[in-house]
Amino acid sequence: MTQVLDQARKITIPTKQEEEKMKTLSDFLLKLVKDEVTKHSEVVSVELGGSYAKGTWLRGQMDLDIFVKMKKETDEKTFEEIGKKIGFSSMKKFKPYVRYSEHPYVEAEVKGVRVNVVPSYDVEHGNWKSAADRSSFHTRFILETFDQTKKNEVRLLKKFLKGMDIYGAEIAKEGFGGYVAEVLVHHYGSFANVLEAAANFTSGQIIGNPTKKFETDLILIDPIDSNRNLGTAISTQNIGRFMLSARAFLKKPSLVFFTGTKLIPNAKNLKNIIIVKFNYKWRSPDIIWGQAKRGATALSGQLELAGFQILRKSVITDEKSEAAMLFLLRSPVIEKFMVKNGPQIYRRSDSDNFIAANSKNMLTWIDNDGKILSMKEREFYDAKKFLQFLLKKNLSKSGIPSGISLDIKRGFKVIDGSQVTSKSIKKALAELTSTDGLVFSSHK
Amino acid sequence: MTQVLDQARKITIPTKQEEEKMKTLSDFLLKLVKDEVTKHSEVVSVELGGSYAKGTWLRGQMDLDIFVKMKKETDEKTFEEIGKKIGFSSMKKFKPYVRYSEHPYVEAEVKGVRVNVVPSYDVEHGNWKSAADRSSFHTRFILETFDQTKKNEVRLLKKFLKGMDIYGAEIAKEGFGGYVAEVLVHHYGSFANVLEAAANFTSGQIIGNPTKKFETDLILIDPIDSNRNLGTAISTQNIGRFMLSARAFLKKPSLVFFTGTKLIPNAKNLKNIIIVKFNYKWRSPDIIWGQAKRGATALSGQLELAGFQILRKSVITDEKSEAAMLFLLRSPVIEKFMVKNGPQIYRRSDSDNFIAANSKNMLTWIDNDGKILSMKEREFYDAKKFLQFLLKKNLSKSGIPSGISLDIKRGFKVIDGSQVTSKSIKKALAELTSTDGLVFSSHK
Structure with a gap:
C-alpha cells in the first residue's frame, strides 16, 4: 500500500508551479475584490476560503473561493444585491456570471481557475444566518488542527x-x-x-x-x-x-x-432503459438537479403503480438546457394481463362487491386459499407508451414538480437506452447499466 | 324460488318408468349376485347400497351399488379375490371389468345402468376394516331419518x-x-x-x-x-x-x-396456458388423477422457482390413456433478466461472498436501501422451453411422482392453449380460462 500511496501523492499534491500560480492569482484577485468592497460600508472583511485557503486542494483542480463578509445586520435583499455587485464589478474583466446556492454568488474563470465570489455574514460561532457563514470557521478549524x-x-x-x-x-x-x-x-x-x-x-x-x-x-x-x-x-x-x-x-x-475507470454502457441492458428527455429554460444546477430527481421519483412511482418494476433510476443534466430521467426496468414490456386480488370467499359483502366490480374482466376465479382473484387486460404494458400517455395526458396528476412541468409541456421525448445520442445522457447510461469493477471487486 | 324449485324437482325426481326399470333391474342383478355368493362361505350377506338404496338417486342417473359383505375374519387377500370372483361371475354376461378404490371392485354396464359389485366387511359400528364398510350404515341412517x-x-x-x-x-x-x-x-x-x-x-x-x-x-x-x-x-x-x-x-x-352452462375456452387467455400432455399405461382413475395432481403441483413449484408465476393449475385425464397438466401463467414468457438480492453493504463478509459469486453477472449495484443487487440473464425465460428442458434433462429432480415419471419418459408434449385438439383437454382448458357466470354472478 505504501508504494501505491506514494504514487498517489504524486498525482494529488499540487506542483510548485501550481502553488506559485495560485499564490499570484489569489493575491491579485483578492485585491480586486478588496478594492471593490471599499464602496460598501456593509462589508466587514474579505477572505479566502475553500480548499485553497485550507491547503487541501488537488493537483490540477484549481478553484478559488473569496468570501465577502458583511455585517450581520444587513438585510437579505441588500446582502444579495451587494454580493452580486461586488462579484460582477471585481471580476468584470473575466466574463462573470451569477450562480445560485442558498443565495446568489458570482463565478468567473480566470486563467483556467474557477473563481467564486461568495457573500456571507460576519457572525459569531453558532449564530449562522446563511449557509456560507460556517465556511470561515471551517477554514480556521482545518488550519488550526x-x-x-x-x-x-x-x-x-x-x-x-x-x-x-x-x-x-x-x-x-x-x-x-x-x-x-x-x-x-x-x-x-x-x-x-x-x-x-x-x-x-x-x-x-x-x-x-x-x-x-x-x-x-x-x-x-x-x-x-x-x-x-x-x-x-x-x-x-x-x-x-x-x-x-x-x-x-x-x-x-x-x-x-x-x-478511476471509464464506464461504458452495457449493450445488453440498453433496451431495459427508458429515458424521458426534455429541454429546460436555464436555471441554477442545484435547482434543475433537484427538480429532475423529484421528477424521476414521481415517474418511478407511477411506473410501479402501472405494474412496471424499476431497478435503478438516475437523472442527468448538462446544466445548460438538456435534462433527462433514466429508468432501468426489469423489463420495458410486461405481461398484458394483471391480476387483482379480491377478498376471501367468506367475506360475503366484500365478495359481492369485488365480483360486481370485476364482472367485465376476462377471468375471475377462486384460488387454493379461498381468495377471489380476477385477471384483466392492462391499459399499458409497454413502459414507453405508458410514459408518453402519462406525460401528455395526465401530467398534472403525475407528481412531476411544477418547476419542470412547464418544460415538459413544451416537449419531451421517451426513448430507450439504444436510442441515446446525447453525450451527457450516455454517461448516465453507462453508470446505470454497467458494474463499476473497482467498487464491486471480486478479489477474495 | 318456489317456482324454480318446482321446475327443478321435475328434472331431478326419477320418472315412474325409471323407478320401475331400476326395481326390475336391481331385483334381477341382486339375485345374480346372491346366487353366486352361495359358493363362498366367507360371505354373510348381499345388499343394495348407494343412492338407489337410499332413494336419493337422480333422474337420468342410474347407478346400482351391490355390496357383498364378508365375515370380518376374512384375510385381505381372500377378501379381494372373492370380491373380484363374485363380481366377474355374476356380471359375466355384461362385460365386467375391475376398478380400484381402496380395494378392487367390479363394474359393468347393464341396460344403460352402471353396476358396481363391491366387497365389504360385515363389521360392527365403528370397527371399520375397509372404506366400504361404512356404506351400509350410511344407507341405514338415511333410510331411518x-x-x-x-x-x-x-x-x-x-x-x-x-x-x-x-x-x-x-x-x-x-x-x-x-x-x-x-x-x-x-x-x-x-x-x-x-x-x-x-x-x-x-x-x-x-x-x-x-x-x-x-x-x-x-x-x-x-x-x-x-x-x-x-x-x-x-x-x-x-x-x-x-x-x-x-x-x-x-x-x-x-x-x-x-x-349448468357449458364453458368455452377464452381465446384471449389461451396463450397464457402451458400444457404438459402425456400418454400413460392404464391404471385406476383415482391413481392417475392423484399422480397427475401431484405432478402438476411439482411442476408448478419448479416453474415458480424459475421465475414464472402460476395463477391456476389443473389436470385432466380421459381415464383411458391420455393425461395432461395445465398451467395458467401470468405470462408464458418472462423478462430475460433476473435480479438476485444480496446482503446489506454493512455485512462485510456476506457482501464479499455475494460480489464474488456474481462477478460474471451483467450488472451489480447498490440500491437506495444499501442492499447489493445483481442482475443476470435467466437460463430460461420461455415457460415451454423450461418445461421441455426440465422433463427431458432433469426429470428425476423435478418432483414428478415416480408413478408417472415412466410415462413421461416414454414421451410428452409441451403445448400452449391454442394448440389443443384433445376433447378432454379442451374441457379443462375451458374451466381454467373462463369465468363461470353462475358462480361469479354480478347481480347485486
Missing part, C-alpha cells in the same frame, strides 16, 4: 473519492464533499485509517459527537457545529460505494482507485 | 352441485359427494336451508359434532362416525364455488343453476 501531512492525507482521500465517482456534496452527486473528506481525516487521522473505518461502517454509523438524534445511514457531525449532520447530503448508494471500494482497495491497493 | 320430501331435497342439492360442476367426492373432482349432500340436508333440513347456510359459511365452518380437531376449511362430520371429517375430500376452491353460487342463486333463483 491540520499539519502538512494531514492536508496531504485529505488530498489522497479526495482523489480516491473522485476516482470512485462519489466526490461532491452537491445534489447532483449526493457524494462526499471536500469538507467531509477533511472531517474524516481529522477524525481517523489518515487516509488509510479512514478506509479501514469505512470498510467496517455499520448502519447508522456515528462519527463525532452529535447533540441530537439523526436518522441517516451515516451520521457525520460537523466538528464546529454538533447540531449539523454532514451525512444528510450523502446518498446511501454512495456510502455503499465508498465502503465497498474501501474494502476492495485495502484488499488489493492500486493507483486505479485514484484515477 | 329421511322421509320422501327430504330425499327429494337431496336430489335438488345434488343436481345443483352438478350444475355448478362441484359434484363428486373422487380425487378427480374434490367436490361434494352424494353422501355429503345427504348429510347437509340432514343437518339443515332442506335444500334452501343448505344454500342459506352455505352462503354464510365461515372459514373452518363446523357442521356436526366433531370429537377431535380438524384443520380443513369446511369440517363436515359424518353422523355415523364423529371421528370422520367428510370435508377433507373437498377442495377450498369447490367450497368457494358452492358458497358463491349459493349466494347467486338466493339472490336470483334460476333453473340454470341446476342444468
Whole structure:
C-alpha cells in the first residue's frame, strides 16, 4: 500500500508551479475584490476560503473561493444585491456570471481557475444566518488542527473519492464533499485509517459527537457545529460505494482507485432503459438537479403503480438546457394481463362487491386459499407508451414538480437506452447499466 | 324460488318408468349376485347400497351399488379375490371389468345402468376394516331419518352441485359427494336451508359434532362416525364455488343453476396456458388423477422457482390413456433478466461472498436501501422451453411422482392453449380460462 500511496501523492499534491500560480492569482484577485468592497460600508472583511485557503486542494483542480463578509445586520435583499455587485464589478474583466446556492454568488474563470465570489455574514460561532457563514470557521478549524501531512492525507482521500465517482456534496452527486473528506481525516487521522473505518461502517454509523438524534445511514457531525449532520447530503448508494471500494482497495491497493475507470454502457441492458428527455429554460444546477430527481421519483412511482418494476433510476443534466430521467426496468414490456386480488370467499359483502366490480374482466376465479382473484387486460404494458400517455395526458396528476412541468409541456421525448445520442445522457447510461469493477471487486 | 324449485324437482325426481326399470333391474342383478355368493362361505350377506338404496338417486342417473359383505375374519387377500370372483361371475354376461378404490371392485354396464359389485366387511359400528364398510350404515341412517320430501331435497342439492360442476367426492373432482349432500340436508333440513347456510359459511365452518380437531376449511362430520371429517375430500376452491353460487342463486333463483352452462375456452387467455400432455399405461382413475395432481403441483413449484408465476393449475385425464397438466401463467414468457438480492453493504463478509459469486453477472449495484443487487440473464425465460428442458434433462429432480415419471419418459408434449385438439383437454382448458357466470354472478 505504501508504494501505491506514494504514487498517489504524486498525482494529488499540487506542483510548485501550481502553488506559485495560485499564490499570484489569489493575491491579485483578492485585491480586486478588496478594492471593490471599499464602496460598501456593509462589508466587514474579505477572505479566502475553500480548499485553497485550507491547503487541501488537488493537483490540477484549481478553484478559488473569496468570501465577502458583511455585517450581520444587513438585510437579505441588500446582502444579495451587494454580493452580486461586488462579484460582477471585481471580476468584470473575466466574463462573470451569477450562480445560485442558498443565495446568489458570482463565478468567473480566470486563467483556467474557477473563481467564486461568495457573500456571507460576519457572525459569531453558532449564530449562522446563511449557509456560507460556517465556511470561515471551517477554514480556521482545518488550519488550526491540520499539519502538512494531514492536508496531504485529505488530498489522497479526495482523489480516491473522485476516482470512485462519489466526490461532491452537491445534489447532483449526493457524494462526499471536500469538507467531509477533511472531517474524516481529522477524525481517523489518515487516509488509510479512514478506509479501514469505512470498510467496517455499520448502519447508522456515528462519527463525532452529535447533540441530537439523526436518522441517516451515516451520521457525520460537523466538528464546529454538533447540531449539523454532514451525512444528510450523502446518498446511501454512495456510502455503499465508498465502503465497498474501501474494502476492495485495502484488499488489493492500486493507483486505479485514484484515477478511476471509464464506464461504458452495457449493450445488453440498453433496451431495459427508458429515458424521458426534455429541454429546460436555464436555471441554477442545484435547482434543475433537484427538480429532475423529484421528477424521476414521481415517474418511478407511477411506473410501479402501472405494474412496471424499476431497478435503478438516475437523472442527468448538462446544466445548460438538456435534462433527462433514466429508468432501468426489469423489463420495458410486461405481461398484458394483471391480476387483482379480491377478498376471501367468506367475506360475503366484500365478495359481492369485488365480483360486481370485476364482472367485465376476462377471468375471475377462486384460488387454493379461498381468495377471489380476477385477471384483466392492462391499459399499458409497454413502459414507453405508458410514459408518453402519462406525460401528455395526465401530467398534472403525475407528481412531476411544477418547476419542470412547464418544460415538459413544451416537449419531451421517451426513448430507450439504444436510442441515446446525447453525450451527457450516455454517461448516465453507462453508470446505470454497467458494474463499476473497482467498487464491486471480486478479489477474495 | 318456489317456482324454480318446482321446475327443478321435475328434472331431478326419477320418472315412474325409471323407478320401475331400476326395481326390475336391481331385483334381477341382486339375485345374480346372491346366487353366486352361495359358493363362498366367507360371505354373510348381499345388499343394495348407494343412492338407489337410499332413494336419493337422480333422474337420468342410474347407478346400482351391490355390496357383498364378508365375515370380518376374512384375510385381505381372500377378501379381494372373492370380491373380484363374485363380481366377474355374476356380471359375466355384461362385460365386467375391475376398478380400484381402496380395494378392487367390479363394474359393468347393464341396460344403460352402471353396476358396481363391491366387497365389504360385515363389521360392527365403528370397527371399520375397509372404506366400504361404512356404506351400509350410511344407507341405514338415511333410510331411518329421511322421509320422501327430504330425499327429494337431496336430489335438488345434488343436481345443483352438478350444475355448478362441484359434484363428486373422487380425487378427480374434490367436490361434494352424494353422501355429503345427504348429510347437509340432514343437518339443515332442506335444500334452501343448505344454500342459506352455505352462503354464510365461515372459514373452518363446523357442521356436526366433531370429537377431535380438524384443520380443513369446511369440517363436515359424518353422523355415523364423529371421528370422520367428510370435508377433507373437498377442495377450498369447490367450497368457494358452492358458497358463491349459493349466494347467486338466493339472490336470483334460476333453473340454470341446476342444468349448468357449458364453458368455452377464452381465446384471449389461451396463450397464457402451458400444457404438459402425456400418454400413460392404464391404471385406476383415482391413481392417475392423484399422480397427475401431484405432478402438476411439482411442476408448478419448479416453474415458480424459475421465475414464472402460476395463477391456476389443473389436470385432466380421459381415464383411458391420455393425461395432461395445465398451467395458467401470468405470462408464458418472462423478462430475460433476473435480479438476485444480496446482503446489506454493512455485512462485510456476506457482501464479499455475494460480489464474488456474481462477478460474471451483467450488472451489480447498490440500491437506495444499501442492499447489493445483481442482475443476470435467466437460463430460461420461455415457460415451454423450461418445461421441455426440465422433463427431458432433469426429470428425476423435478418432483414428478415416480408413478408417472415412466410415462413421461416414454414421451410428452409441451403445448400452449391454442394448440389443443384433445376433447378432454379442451374441457379443462375451458374451466381454467373462463369465468363461470353462475358462480361469479354480478347481480347485486
